[in-house]
Amino acid sequence: VKALAIDLGGTHATLAIVEDESILAVRELSLDRAQGLRPVLPLFVQTFRALSSETGIPFSACEGLSFSFCGLPDSRTGRILSTNQKYDDAIGLDLPSWCQTELKMRFAIENDARMALLGEYIAGAGRGVEDIVMITLGTGIGGAAMMNGELVRGKHAQGGCLGGHLPALFSGRKCTCGAIGCTEAEASGWALPLIAAEWPGFAASKLAAEPEVTFRAVFEHAAAGDSVALAIRDRCIKVWAIGAVGLVHAYDPELIIIGGGVMKSADVILPVVQDQVANFSWTPWGTVKVVAAKLGNNAGLLGAIPLLTKVVRSHAKTV
């Protein structure tokens, strides 16, 4: 099965022609998210035409267009519900009609975290498993869940996506969502500078000399023996581990996949999370495995085929 795929991020879009578990041709476009989505739609069409003639694969050979969006779409209607300050005009767009008119194929859209999970499920770390929770560690903490081979979506399309807002500490830091002590407020990229600034001894730490306290800085200085960086690193990993146990109890997975740039340090992170999940989850059937994501930025593109063939068809049955 072949398909067109778009993975839209905050500053760029990746467009590809995919076939089953492979990416046949790919092109990256730089975008300005403040400019909106409508003005770049013709550019998407033009790019797909170029990819089509390069590969010799006509649009008629494609099952449809899969769109991984950096906000909250409703996959049942193809409409975008919430944009999170990226491509704000997208909410009014009728993308399924655009796709039918311009590309003569059907359209499927999903949130980028769910697309990453679909990609890992079909071609990466989740291959062969049908009950999966995915956690993406970055500026925020993203997530998605799959039960019995189906993405968890829920009535308002938010199901499974808000794992970063499970509480880790009821007396903790205020989160962007309005709650207190979410895992994201206690151990994410945006919270890191705030956490470090309040840490005892921070001024004497190597971290204080960094222009910005990032996970890269924390993990590097921790590895080099800086005691403050080490303490912050270990606390963050502990927060992720506690969050993972919460997700096990919420979604009954057999596998947790952790992605994000910080997973370059998977050798430090995974054993702690695996240990916490093994010892603190109530799973009498066995132990949930914790692994690193395999596909990186390709996951959102490789989710295209399962989105178009499996997931959307199951919607069609029920909606």
Ligand SMILES: [Zn+2]
């Ligand atoms: Zn929160």
